Amino acid sequence: MSTTTRFMLSENDVPKHFYNIAADSPVKPTPVLHPQSKEPVTPDFLSAIFPTPIIEQEMSMDRFIEIPEEVREIYKLWRPTPLIRAMRLEKALNTPAHIYFKYEGVSPSGSHKSNSAVAQAYYNKIAGTKSITTETGAGQWGTALSMACNFFGMELEVYMVKVSYHQKPARRYVMETYGATVFSSPSDNTQTGRTIIAKDPDNQGSLGIAISEAVEIAALSGGQKKYSLGSVLNHVLLHQTVIGEEALKQMDMANEYPDVVIGCVGGGSNFSGIAFPFLRENLKNGQRTRLLAVEPTTTPSLTRGIYGYDYGDTAQIAPILKMFTLGHDFMPPVIHAGGLRYHGVAPQLSALYDAGLIEAIALGQLEVFQAATLFAQTEGILPAPESSHAIRAAINEAIEAKKLGEKRVILFNLSGHGHFDLTAYNAYNSGELTNNEYPEHAISDIESHLPKVNIPVMG
Numbered sequence: 001m002s003t004t005t006r007f008m009l010s011e012n013d014v015p016k017h018f019y020n021i022a023a024d025s026p027v028k029p030t031p032v033l034h035p036q037s038k039e040p041v042t043p044d045f046l047s048a049i050f051p052t053p054i055i056e057q058e059m060s061m062d063r064f065i066e067i068p069e070e071v072r073e074i075y076k077l078w079r080p081t082p083l084i085r086a087m088r089l090e091k092a093l094n095t096p097a098h099i100y101f102k103y104e105g106v107s108p109s110g111s112h113k114s115n116s117a118v119a120q121a122y123y124n125k126i127a128g129t130k131s132i133t134t135e136t137g138a139g140q141w142g143t144a145l146s147m148a149c150n151f152f153g154m155e156l157e158v159y160m161v162k163v164s165y166h167q168k169p170a171r172r173y174v175m176e177t178y179g180a181t182v183f184s185s186p187s188d189n190t191q192t193g194r195t196i197i198a199k200d201p202d203n204q205g206s207l208g209i210a211i212s213e214a215v216e217i218a219a220l221s222g223g224q225k226k227y228s229l230g231s232v233l234n235h236v237l238l239h240q241t242v243i244g245e246e247a248l249k250q251m252d253m254a255n256e257y258p259d260v261v262i263g264c265v266g267g268g269s270n271f272s273g274i275a276f277p278f279l280r281e282n283l284k285n286g287q288r289t290r291l292l293a294v295e296p297t298t299t300p301s302l303t304r305g306i307y308g309y310d311y312g313d314t315a316q317i318a319p320i321l322k323m324f325t326l327g328h329d330f331m332p333p334v335i336h337a338g339g340l341r342y343h344g345v346a347p348q349l350s351a352l353y354d355a356g357l358i359e360a361i362a363l364g365q366l367e368v369f370q371a372a373t374l375f376a377q378t379e380g381i382l383p384a385p386e387s388s389h390a391i392r393a394a395i396n397e398a399i400e401a402k403k404l405g406e407k408r409v410i411l412f413n414l415s416g417h418g419h420f421d422l423t424a425y426n427a428y429n430s431g432e433l434t435n436n437e438y439p440e441h442a443i444s445d446i447e448s449h450l451p452k453v454n455i456p457v458m459g
């Protein structure tokens with residue numbers, strides 16, 4: 001008898017609600033602080049950069065938030081995404097483990113980012129926003145938001161981290177085709193960019209810097225432009241829960257339940273998106289799934305960072321958030337998983353990790369590309385370098401299961417495909433790729449880089 005490997009839902013199964021972990025999380029939300037006063041922000045400050053419906057979602061404590069029909073209609077272009085059992089990978093590993101992956105690379109932009117992009121564009125549209133600014137690292141978020149803004153007839157300005165702008169020009173061509181305008185960051189459009197270039201003309205950029213530029217443009221636009229962030233904030237994690245909600249149903253179709261759910265972590269949105277619905281089942285329905293976050297050794301915010309208040313961006317314009325951080329001015333070593341080069345981690349995810357409800361590991365670039373290659377050779381999909389961190393972790397779990405002789409059910413999120421990462425694959429194939437470890441000297445010093453905040457004691 002042949003075994004089913006693809007678990008497909010129908011259009012009607014596109015989730016009708018986002019799941020809000022804030023309703024069930026045993027840890028209280030931490031306040032968002034103003035970058036200058038370092039006091040909790042007022043809605044006024046946030047509304048200079050975000051539209052009202054987004055701010056409401058950011059603070060919401062409702063367990064389920066209805067997905068607007070206009071957003072569901074667009075989701076149907078690629079959702080529900082497939083859940084696939086990686087039988088050929090299992091065979092190559094000769095493991096008793098069952099490995100499943102949720103494939104978000106089928107979206108038009110090639111990653112999970114479209115899930116939040118479409119929602120954010122929609123909420124901006126109904127709030128009357130005409131124009132949006134944003135940052136992009138590897139180009140995935142910029143691509144997703146370019147598509148979404150085009151669907152809703154809004155303009156988009158993208159600040160793209162300089163190293164990716166040059167490593168991945170093809171991403172820019174896609175964004176421009178959707179109608180967006182793309183700048184290499186640091187740029188001379190902003191005070192932030194000009195200051196950085198004056199000090200360091202060869203600065204290769206970082207997500208932190210690009211965020212500063214996009215926020216600065218929106219904040220100084222007199223309400224003309226709003227800013228949109230592709231990860232980290234509560235509303236982005238919320239939108240991504242469509243991944244986990246679908247996966248719950250699909251695991252059910254497979255007649256299995258995962259022992260471990262795995263995702264890579266940049267700002268934390270794709271991991272939270274697949275993990276939070278399973279965390280709900282742990283918290284409320286007695287399940288005991290392990291939730292494993294995977295980060296690169298070059299930007300190990302969860303495994304080596306400090307849990308404290310830090311700026312969301314490099315230039316100290318964005319709000320201060322309580323999160324695991326390497327320091328807002330941390331310049332991550334250049335690796336090919338550009339989407340994972342962020343100094344912090346989503347506050348909600350950070351709090352849950354701090355509370356011991358989430359596990360985390362850091363992996364090196366070489367072992368990650370080795371896993372990516374094995375995955376491509378067995379399952380046929382060329383994975384994004386970011387997602388390949390999750391693949392490596394899933395393989396490690398399967399190897400451990402084999403050693404222990406146990407049938408472990410492993411589910412990971414394949415957050416995107418790697419069709420725009422061919423330079424990276426070429427570097428790996430020709431033996432040029434290095435591990436680029438975390439600069440150890442920076443670790444002992446994180447604390448001194450964090451702002452001194454004065455927050456009210458929470459009850």
Ligand SMILES: *Cc1c(COP(=O)(O)O)cnc(C)c1O
Nearest residue numbers: 140231266267268269270339416
């Ligand atoms: C952006 C990106 C990530 C990292 O961002 P998260 O917010 O942590 O999900 C991971 N994988 C892919 C393919 C991405 O584009």
